[in-house]
Amino acid sequence: xxxxxxxxGALGVxxxxxxxxxxxxxGSASPSARGAALLAVKIDNxxxxxxxxxxxxxxxVYAEQVEGGLSRLMAVFGSRLPDVVGPVRSARxxxxxxxxxxxxxxxxxxxxxxxxxxxxxxAPLRAVPDGSAAGAYFRSGTKPxxxxxxxxxxxxxxxxxxxxxxxxxxxRFAARTPPGGQPGTTRTVRFPSARFGFNWSAGKGRWxxxxxxxxxxTAGGARLAxxxxxxxYVTVEASRFHDKLGNTSPLSRTVGSGRAVLLRDGRAYxxxxxxxxxxxxxxxxxxxxxxxxxxxxxWVVFAKK
Numbered sequence: 001x002x003x004x005x006x007x008x009g010a011l012g013v014x015x016x017x018x019x020x021x022x023x024x025x026x027g028s029a030s031p032s033a034r035g036a037a038l039l040a041v042k043i044d045n046x047x048x049x050x051x052x053x054x055x056x057x058x059x060x061v062y063a064e065q066v067e068g069g070l071s072r073l074m075a076v077f078g079s080r081l082p083d084v085v086g087p088v089r090s091a092r093x094x095x096x097x098x099x100x101x102x103x104x105x106x107x108x109x110x111x112x113x114x115x116x117x118x119x120x121x122x123a124p125l126r127a128v129p130d131g132s133a134a135g136a137y138f139r140s141g142t143k144p145x146x147x148x149x150x151x152x153x154x155x156x157x158x159x160x161x162x163x164x165x166x167x168x169x170x171x172r173f174a175a176r177t178p179p180g181g182q183p184g185t186t187r188t189v190r191f192p193s194a195r196f197g198f199n200w201s202a203g204k205g206r207w208x209x210x211x212x213x214x215x216x217x218t219a220g221g222a223r224l225a226x227x228x229x230x231x232x233y234v235t236v237e238a239s240r241f242h243d244k245l246g247n248t249s250p251l252s253r254t255v256g257s258g259r260a261v262l263l264r265d266g267r268a269y270x271x272x273x274x275x276x277x278x279x280x281x282x283x284x285x286x287x288x289x290x291x292x293x294x295x296x297x298x299w300v301v302f303a304k305k
Contacts, residue, residue: 035103036078036163039153042095042109043073044087045194047212049147053219054085056297059165061226063301064094065236065250069192071211074098076105077153078165086150087143088130091116093239094252094302096123100278102168106159108136108151113249115240128156166298170281171230174292181267189231189301196301198229200266207263209299227296229263230284232273233305252302259305260284264294 043052045063055061058075066072074095075085091109093116099105106126111117120127130137136155140148153159167173185200187207197210206225209216216224232254239251257274262284271291275282284291 036165036168037159037161038102038105038163038165038168039077039081039156039159040095040099040102040105040107041075041077041085041151041153042089042091042107043075043085044089044147045071045073045211046147048144049087049089050211051217051219051221052085052087053150054082056218056222056224057082057085059167059297060169060171061297061299062098063189063196063299064092064252065191065194065302065304066092067249069194071191071194071196076102076165076169078160078163078168081153081160083154084150084152086140087147088137088149088151089146091120092249092251093119094250094254096120097254097278099123099125101170101275101281102165106156108153108156110137110146110149116249166293168281170275170283171228171298172284172290172292173295175295176292177265177267177294178269178286178291180286181262181269183266184263184268185266187229187231187261187263187268189303191303198226198263198299200263201225202266205265205294206296207299225297226299227264228293228298230273230293230298230300231261231263231303232282232300233259234302236302236304254282254302262286262291262293 055075057080059078060076062074063071088110091112104124108128110130133156136152138150140150187198189196195212198207201208207229209224235253236250238248255275260271260273262269262271269286271284271286273282273284
């Protein structure tokens with residue numbers, strides 16, 4: 001399957017730019033997602049960077065391990081854009097493998113280790129680091145540096161085309177709760193020096209996000225939440241690169257296959273993920289059948305298997 005032929009699903013009417021969900025909940029490839037213009041932004045995720053701005057507007061949020069066992073986010077926007085997003089931080093090798101599933105996305109970031117920057121320059125994407133677009137980046141006085149760099153996406157020109165980024169990444173959607181799974185209202189994913197918690201709110205129909213034991217909030221004080229959470233167990237290994245302090249950068253391998261846990265509608269599904277090549281999206285299955293996400297934002301956490 002080529003980069004323009006993702007395995008995708010029909011989306012709920014709640015998602016911008018998409019039609020309804022078919023009765024069987026599986027759907028077909030969404031034409032609006034093929035070749036969609038998307039914006040990915042690297043987001044700081046240490047305590048001093050929180051609360052973040054704009055990531056509640058993302059269709060898809062990836063959480064990955066970085067140096068020192070800490071975490072960093074990559075928010076991917078397709079159906080809508082915030083006025084401001086951040087704090088923006090540097091890119092990693094893991095991001096490049098993820099982004100190859102999309103069709104020449106725009107990547108906004110604050111820099112990268114020198115050899116990683118060479119890989120970014122050679123990658124099939126539009127790179128817009130800090131300083132490359134007039135008026136796009138600014139420093140806020142509300143947080144200390146380096147946790148205060150923000151992006152105005154509207155200053156980058158046309159970066160999105162209205163398609164849902166999670167669909168372009170290969171995920172299927174259906175309003176109907178899939179059969180199977182187990183009731184479950186809480187899930188914790190631990191990195192060596194970071195922790196993600198997800199708590200189901202039946203009233204809001206969302207998994208509320210916590211980070212390092214504290215509720216994760218938007219800049220406006222609302223709770224960050226996802227309709228679906230995918231805990232994807234991957235190989236996490238030392239990469240060839242390190243940060244300026246000499247710490248080795250972890251590399252999360254997102255091509256291959258393995259175990260996943262999908263959280264939706266207050267239930268947990270022991271699933272399988274598969275991504276056959278860099279250019280393909282990620283498919284989730286349960287007992288060999290496609291497993292659909294709930295309409296709404298998707299968070300994917302890469303846990304070490």
